[in-house]
Amino acid sequence: MAELTDVDISLAATRVSPGGWLRGSVVARGRGAVQGLELSVRWLTAGAGSPDERVVHLQALGDEAADGRPVPFEVRLPVTPTSYEGEYLQIRWLVRVRDRSDRVRDAPFEVLPGR
């Protein structure tokens, strides 16, 4: 997948509690540079096993984002899974913005208890 360099994702915090709120905004650089933006929050596994991926939230960002205005988002995260960096298994969370041409921009964050 090609990288979507015309979009910035900013997160209010890069560490979120399980079951907490993930807040942030998406802004496109340059008016009309991107079309049909879609935001997803997902986790994926990496490591020795077969990779797995689940989308926990999906929304279309509409024309507002394409106009260069910041579009805020707020997503209530599930309680599990929590982020994990093991020897053979890693569980990673990220916010992904995709455009109509299937270019993507990722913003990783952690889901960990204690905050």
Next chain:
Amino acid sequence: MPRLRELGGLGVLTVLWNAGVVLGVLSELRANDVILGLVLIPCGLIGAALLSSLVRHLRLFALREPVLELDAHPLRQGSVHALSITLRGPLAGGSVTVELRGIESTISNTRNAPSFVRTFFAARLLEGEGVELARDERWTRRLEVAVPQNVPSSFAVPGSSLRYEVVVTTATLGLPEPEENAYPVLVLPLASGAGG
């Protein structure tokens, strides 16, 4: 715990094998054949090993599986939980160890790719406590388990898993290997309503 079918299979095999050996020995006594005598020695040793294995399985079969009780399930990260272990006799020269284990495992769908299992977390709750029990006598021990906040939550997808289990290991006099009983438990985060 050895299953009844496994025990039955081993019993039948031991009886048939040793019956063959006995018949061979009787025949050897009559014929005094050197080659038959040489063949009978390893066969006799195998028969003795089968007999010893059968005795071990019979002793294991007499052991009763421990009963595990938890004050709450699933367990929560950063919480202390009470658990109790109950054993029922007979148990001679027993030694009981209780542990909470976290196991990371991966399965690869790709041909020839290896799968992995490793213990990423282990907390010893009871270390080698001596227990002697007569038949039907009960032994109960209440323990506390503190689940650290920084351990990962239980997780399972087709390619990988993070699972926890309480493992009760009972070493019994006369048995070469301790008997392990594993009880799967879930570990989940304390749900937070606060913003991140």
